[in-house]
Amino acid sequence: xxxxxxxxxxxxxxxxxxxxxxRNAVSLVCKSWYEIERWCRRRIFIGNCYSVTPxxxxxxxxxxxxxxMKGKPHFADFNLVPEGWGAYVYPWISAMSVxxxxxxxxxxxxxxxxxxxxxxxxxxxxxxxxxxxxxCEGFTTDGLASIAANCxxxxxxxxxxxxxxxxxxxxxxxxxxxxxxxxxxxxxxxxSEVSFSALERLVGRCPNLKTLRLxxxxxxxxxxxxxxxxxxxxxxxxxxxxxxxxxDIFSNLSEAFSVCKQLKGLSGLWDAIPAYLxxxxxxxxxxxxxxxxxxxxxxxDLSKLVSxxxxxxxxxxxxxxxxSGLEALATSCKDLQELRVFPxxxxxxxxxxxxxxxxxxTVSEGCPKLxxxxxxxxxxxxxxxxxxxKNRPNMIRFRLCIIxxxxxxxxxxxxxxxxxxxxxxxxxxxxxxxxxGLLTDQVFEYIGTHAKKLEMLSIAFAxxxxxxxxxxxxxxxxxxxxxxxDCPFGDKALLANAAKLETMxxxxxxxxxxxxxxxxxxxxKMPRLNVEVIDxxxxxxxxxxxxxxxxxxxxxxxxxxxxxxxxxxxxxxxDSALQHS
Amino acid sequence: xxxxxEHDYIGSSEPLQVGKSSKDVKNNIFNLKETxxxxxxxxSESPERKVANGVSIFGKDLKDESVNGFSHSPxxxxxxxxxxxxxxxxxxxxxxxxxxxxxxxxxxxxxDTLFSPKxxxxxxxxxxxxxxxxVKPVEEKKNENGSTAPASxxxxxxxxxxxxxxxNTLATNLSKNSDVTGKSGSGCLYVKVSMDGAPYLRxxxxxxxxxxxxxxxxxxxxxxxxxxxQYSHGLAGQEILSESRxxxxxxxxxxxxxxxxxxxxxxxxGDVPWGMFTDSCKRLRIMKGSDAIGLGMAYNFLTTxxxxxxxxxxxxxxxxxxxxxNQQKDRIF
Numbered sequence: 001x002x003x004x005x006x007x008x009x010x011x012x013x014x015x016x017x018x019x020x021x022x023r024n025a026v027s028l029v030c031k032s033w034y035e036i037e038r039w040c041r042r043r044i045f046i047g048n049c050y051s052v053t054p055x056x057x058x059x060x061x062x063x064x065x066x067x068x069m070k071g072k073p074h075f076a077d078f079n080l081v082p083e084g085w086g087a088y089v090y091p092w093i094s095a096m097s098v099x100x101x102x103x104x105x106x107x108x109x110x111x112x113x114x115x116x117x118x119x120x121x122x123x124x125x126x127x128x129x130x131x132x133x134x135x136c137e138g139f140t141t142d143g144l145a146s147i148a149a150n151c152x153x154x155x156x157x158x159x160x161x162x163x164x165x166x167x168x169x170x171x172x173x174x175x176x177x178x179x180x181x182x183x184x185x186x187x188x189x190x191x192s193e194v195s196f197s198a199l200e201r202l203v204g205r206c207p208n209l210k211t212l213r214l215x216x217x218x219x220x221x222x223x224x225x226x227x228x229x230x231x232x233x234x235x236x237x238x239x240x241x242x243x244x245x246x247x248d249i250f251s252n253l254s255e256a257f258s259v260c261k262q263l264k265g266l267s268g269l270w271d272a273i274p275a276y277l278x279x280x281x282x283x284x285x286x287x288x289x290x291x292x293x294x295x296x297x298x299x300x301d302l303s304k305l306v307s308x309x310x311x312x313x314x315x316x317x318x319x320x321x322x323x324s325g326l327e328a329l330a331t332s333c334k335d336l337q338e339l340r341v342f343p344x345x346x347x348x349x350x351x352x353x354x355x356x357x358x359x360x361x362t363v364s365e366g367c368p369k370l371x372x373x374x375x376x377x378x379x380x381x382x383x384x385x386x387x388x389x390k391n392r393p394n395m396i397r398f399r400l401c402i403i404x405x406x407x408x409x410x411x412x413x414x415x416x417x418x419x420x421x422x423x424x425x426x427x428x429x430x431x432x433x434x435x436x437g438l439l440t441d442q443v444f445e446y447i448g449t450h451a452k453k454l455e456m457l458s459i460a461f462a463x464x465x466x467x468x469x470x471x472x473x474x475x476x477x478x479x480x481x482x483x484x485x486d487c488p489f490g491d492k493a494l495l496a497n498a499a500k501l502e503t504m505x506x507x508x509x510x511x512x513x514x515x516x517x518x519x520x521x522x523x524x525k526m527p528r529l530n531v532e533v534i535d536x537x538x539x540x541x542x543x544x545x546x547x548x549x550x551x552x553x554x555x556x557x558x559x560x561x562x563x564x565x566x567x568x569x570x571x572x573x574x575d576s577a578l579q580h581s
Numbered sequence: 582x583x584x585x586x587e588h589d590y591i592g593s594s595e596p597l598q599v600g601k602s603s604k605d606v607k608n609n610i611f612n613l614k615e616t617x618x619x620x621x622x623x624x625s626e627s628p629e630r631k632v633a634n635g636v637s638i639f640g641k642d643l644k645d646e647s648v649n650g651f652s653h654s655p656x657x658x659x660x661x662x663x664x665x666x667x668x669x670x671x672x673x674x675x676x677x678x679x680x681x682x683x684x685x686x687x688x689x690x691x692x693d694t695l696f697s698p699k700x701x702x703x704x705x706x707x708x709x710x711x712x713x714x715x716v717k718p719v720e721e722k723k724n725e726n727g728s729t730a731p732a733s734x735x736x737x738x739x740x741x742x743x744x745x746x747x748x749n750t751l752a753t754n755l756s757k758n759s760d761v762t763g764k765s766g767s768g769c770l771y772v773k774v775s776m777d778g779a780p781y782l783r784x785x786x787x788x789x790x791x792x793x794x795x796x797x798x799x800x801x802x803x804x805x806x807x808x809x810x811q812y813s814h815g816l817a818g819q820e821i822l823s824e825s826r827x828x829x830x831x832x833x834x835x836x837x838x839x840x841x842x843x844x845x846x847x848x849x850x851g852d853v854p855w856g857m858f859t860d861s862c863k864r865l866r867i868m869k870g871s872d873a874i875g876l877g878m879a880y881n882f883l884t885t886x887x888x889x890x891x892x893x894x895x896x897x898x899x900x901x902x903x904x905x906x907n908q909q910k911d912r913i914f
Contacts, residue, residue, distance in 0.1 A: 079738055083784045343741060
């Protein structure tokens with residue numbers, strides 16, 4: 001074509017494209033568009049840190065300003081991935097410190113971050129603004145001190161549920177007096193007490209602070225001091241919400257809350273005692289997000305609280321809410337989109353609260369916008385699931401955890417195939433599903449047939465045979481992540497659907513029956529997959545080929561085999577025969 | 582604690598085939614039994630039910646295992662992918678053993694023969710390994726033990742799927758509520774174990790051990806690959822696991838086992854009663870003896886530790902504190 005838009009024009013047009021999907025599509029149009037796009041891509045998302053190398057990324061996208069990356073498999077959250085597995089971010093930070101001096105944002109999930117990394121970040125990127133470490137580990141509060149001290153324009157520091165070695169609360173005092181740029185600070189996962197006066201001053205001098213999530217160590221009576229200095233807060237995570245009841249504390253608290261007119265999200269509330277709950281009533285009507293999952297308050301108080309929040313869109317709560325509280329929720333919160341009910345006593349042999357499948361049914365009836373559910377309970381029935389499916393065809397995320405593995409329908413004693421089948425048939429936009437209870441291969445047939453938009457599936461203690469796995473791999477067209485534990489799935493289904501694995505981000509299988517021989521075969525046949533056997537019993541070569549491996553993690557990659565594996569992980573590929581002596 | 586129990590994991594020797602009617606499911610003895618018990622009101626459950634509920638511990642009866650880890654014949658069906666999956670896969674060697682909270686030395690001893698000692702990071706993960714090995718059903722489907730029910734269920738690794746942060750918070754909540762009696766609170770207590778010079782940490786669940794002996798044996802295995810050759814001399818023939826064995830080994834190899842307590846102080850392992858130790862231990866560190874010596878503790882450690890392992894009355898022993906020694910940060914490459 002003789003005339004084409006000048007690069008700058010195309011670049012400008014491309015700047016309106018935010019999603020990676022769109023940008024990737026644009027890159028495929030022609031070589032010049034590929035070139036233009038890659039020079040102007042500013043954000044990259046890497047769902048699996050081992051799917052690509054820093055060099056490859058840097059070579060293609062030289063001007064990145066924001067990177068987001070995930071490391072360990074999701075089941076690492078539940079201690080299924082042994083320590084030392086990997087997901088070290090250091091090589092990335094090191095490479096980016098040279099290639100991306102203007103990097104502003106780093107968001108990591110389930111990665112190992114060391115103090116060295118944090119120091120390097122704080123010193124290498126002059127415009128560094130956003131650090132989000134979600135479920136990460138490997139660093140101490142000393143690393144946080146580096147960030148606080150050196151990042152002059154820090155806007156966001158979010159330690160979401162990371163495992164931080166808490167040496168002291170001193171790190172917070174490293175924010176220099178001239179730091180006024182903070183917009184978001186989440187330190188809720190830390191144990192140590194920070195210097196309150198340093199915290200007060202920090203909060204007071206950051207006029208743009210919108211999110212503040214304190215840790216449990218911040219006492220309740222001090223909360224008003226912070227709120228009064230930050231009435232513009234949109235998201236607040238309190239510290240401990242408990243104290244000996246005193247009227248003056250209560251009234252200070254009440255008054256402080258009443259000034260926070262912008263507050264939309266509330267969390268923390270550790271050890272909340274009912275007497276102090278009314279202090280927050282003034283903010284309740286404005287709340288769209290409420291996280292009570294650390295609050296040990298009981299049903300009547302919970303019901304009362306929830307009824308004060310008619311605009312609630314997201315509720316995270318412990319099962320103390322019981323069916324009665326969920327009924328109150330269904331009545332009061334018609335905008336509810338997301339509900340998560342966590343178990344207060346997951347390891348107890350007997351139910352400690354009156355929370356059953358009925359609660360979820362009620363909410364599914366009363367809340368027309370409900371689309372995302374995580375629900376722990378001790379009994380479930382097909383009838384309930386069918387009802388939920390009928391009520392909520394708009395469900396997008398459905399994660400049900402019946403605490404007892406392989407629990408059948410408690411009414412009919414049948415497997416829950418029918419119930420989950422109804423969910424996938426009715427909820428055509430379902431993207432994420434977690435199964436539990438007694439399930440046969442039948443449920444997987446339903447899933448393979450109907451769950452065409454399903455992207456992530458979690459399976460535990462389910463199925464009868466390879467057929468189950470085969471249904472899923474052959475039927476679920478949109479599947480990206482599959483994680484399986486303790487299911488009788490073996491070689492046949494995996495090998496028959498080997499090609500499918502290249503269309504997915506990853507597959508995790510632990511305590512299943514995939515043999516070492518099959519892993520080797522898969523590794524040899526599929527060079528673009530890393531087939532990693534995790535086995536703490538020693539080299540798989542020392543056991544028969546037919547012996548099932550303990551854990552298996554398969555993911556597509558352009559990076560080749562990993563070089564940072566601990567000695568209990570083996571990559572299966574053509575060379576693996578040579579590797580093992 | 583609870584006695585090893587056999588348990589049918591998958592639930593039947595009849596496969597639950599596609600299209601089978603619910604009647605067949607009901608005919609399944611295991612399910613019926615389980616659900617019979619389940620139909621009782623909360624609180625009225627029989628002890629057997631609690632035992633049955635320990636459904637998901639997937640140990641193996643280790644004495645049937647060959648040194649290589651697996652006997653051959655049971656595994657044919659895995660490869661053939663028979664529709665019956667596991668159900669007829671195992672004959673004798675597939676008995677399930679419930680992993681006990683605070684496992685017994687017996688199990689660990691079996692593990693001694695099972696796993697080759699070289700280069701295997703087994704150790705404290707034994708119980709976890711047992712739990713995470715593939716599912717094999719049992720010939721006998723019934724629970725044979727009518728033993729007294731454990732106060733809390735035997736734990737499956739990672740089930741129910743609750744994140745550590747939340748679990749730890751819950752544990753604190755439960756222990757604060759004094760009306761929650763008889764339960765052991767959180768189901769597990771993961772602490773990190775580091776060893777000077779080792780390239781990565783391990784995590785162990787302290788609740789799976791009930792004595793220092795078990796812990797020491799587990800740690801020994803877990804970190805043996807890092808200290809091969811360092812303690813082999815002079816200790817051959819010592820077959821009996823004694824409480825001081827780890828100390829012997831580690832001392833022989835110039836290592837000292839320490840832990841960080843709730844106050845952030847580093848203490849020597851072994852001085853306080855086991856229960857007190859698990860309550861206050863936040864993490865473990867296998868430290869080079871020279872670091873301890875540098876703090877002037879070596880002599881004291883030797884004498885007090887041996888004395889304390891001999892005497893039952895721990896209360897008298899002053900806890901030798903290492904103080905805030907200069908902790909080498911865990912290097913995770």
